Amino acid sequence: MTVEKGEQRTRSRVLAALPYLVMAAVSAVDITAGPGVGFLPLVSLGPAFAGLVGGWRRTALVGLTAAVLCVGLGVHSGLFESRRGLTALLSVAGVTAAGVVAAVMRQRREAELANVRSIAEVAQRVLLRPVPRGAGPLRIAVSYTSAVAEARIGGDLYEVVTSPAGVRIIVGDVQGKGLEAVESAAVVLGAFREAAHDEPDLPAVGARVERALNRHLSGERFVTAVLAEIGDGPNATLLNFGHPSPLVVRPSGEVRYAAPPERALPLGLMDHRPDAPVPHEVPFAPGDQLLFYTDGVTEARDSAGWFYPLDERAVLLKDPDPEAALQAVREDVVDHAEGPLHDDAAMLLVRYRRGHRDPDRPGPGAGQYSGSPV
Template sequence: MAVIVVADMTAGPGVGLTPMMALGPAFAGLIGGKRRTAAIGVVALGLSFALIVYNGQVGERRGYATLISVAGVAVAGLVATAMRQRREAELASVRSIAEVAQRVLLRPVPRSAGHLRAAVSYTSAVAEARIGGDLYEVVTSPAGVRVIVGDVQGKGLEAVETAAVVLNAFREAAYDEPDLATVGDRLERALDRHLLGEKFVTAVLAEVRERDRAVLLNYGHPAPLVIRPDGTVHYAEPPDRALPLGLGIHGAPAPQPHRVPFVPGDQLLFYTDGVSEARDRGNTFYPLEHRSELLKDPDPEAALDAVRQDLESHVGAPLHDDAAMLLLRYRDQ
């Protein structure tokens, strides 16, 4: 507004820059509160009237039109400010509810479970969301430490609801059932009652009860990455591919548990396809197996945070899919 005053006084009455004074209250409505917007509107009207007097436009139609225009924009800016503040309050409430839902659905995993240390990283593809269709859980049961990492087909509230069904079923079955196969059967039955159509959930289940191995059960999910203390890495691929959860109940063969050597010093990295299928601008997939050096940090949470930051740097833009990672470390003692 100060620039407009100077420009109008310099250019003279023939140019007619006074109506541009409406830019002040217009921009004030985008960033300020109601009091600030109203104050700027009053100042804009005062400056406009002063310029009208200076330019000798008092009593002319152009002068009245300028005042009406500035006043109208000031009122519109005040209304817009009130609406914006109301929406900001609603968004803050929704975020608060989402955070509570996250704590209920995706509870923090235990940092230590038996001989294991665990850490989780979760990034939602929806900018304002805290939760999505990826899921994870770590349960200490009489049969050992049991883990699930999965990915629900689709996004939105329906995916969150399906993730809740899987997690609730896993939390019960992981503690009660004697082996992973029966845990998987419980999940299949729970999803058969819940899912409609051809919806499905990819998931990998793991059990660590002995000191030299882990047992995996893979339902069409990306294979976990095994990182050895000497830096060698490989994917723990299942012997045979199986259908995701929600599809196997219709007669397809169930996945077979397979053992993976897992000894002190080893790491198991579980992840969803939001990590393995993330691409850069050149359409190159994220090379997860070549980022094992990022997992050398003694703090597993810091190690996962380094991988997450590297993933975001690789993509160079907001992620297009939810990305979850769960790291298990076998402690030396």
């Protein structure tokens, strides 16, 4: 992060000096080549560059400097004895005026964009609340990267709720992008937060989310999702609605995908197939990790078109700090894609801490998570 900030400062200094460097170069060439070549009007490149990267006051200052240079060089070369000097001066004045207008408009757009980002960040905090960092023997961490950098929010969703049946989790991906995807994500999360605490099992939770989503969606829109329940037994129960299978990482180094017995349709399309997905159990013991993610992670491609090999990079999850482990995976995904991701990417890591007794695992009688980190 420090290196990135240093590079940004260096770029800012270069851009700030660029108008003056251009005017200095034009002045040197004009003096060396003589008045017959006609380089003097190129002094207006100074305020032109300033209008692209600076504020209107700085653009006006650079324009004034360019005008002084133009007059000085014009007098030195005797250009004001003809129309050439006046033409060069008018060029500088015109470009300066255009640069000032462009700088004002750009600053207004930047202010509007800053307001949009602030609103989006507030919306994201409401929609994707911070998950608890711990629940009984479980340690939890989340990473979210929106493909729409200006909005910082997209259609991926996640939530962790401590219910009477144990810790219940949802990670999903809404079809499409934009405001409609955010609205659909809000419907799914709202229904899950209520159902996760009230319903006796995961199929009932999934059915309730499905009903809420069907009332909201129109056409063939859908949401892939995987639900999980980690109670006081030795297993984690998963219910998969057409979502990428979570990754199981054992302390021994074993890595495998927790694939469901059979593929099921996403939420919102269950009317096309009456058979609901079947819950399945995955052994989950001290030292084990469950990594939930969206397809923005595994479908990130490199320059050769290869997908990100998540299972081969599970070694990055060895960091004792779960948040640092997810950060390492996130940075590795971005490095693999060699630039910004083209799709939203969410990851939720659940660890079963070693040395924690099973009776302390969240089970019946646990309260509902309120939404603030612990």
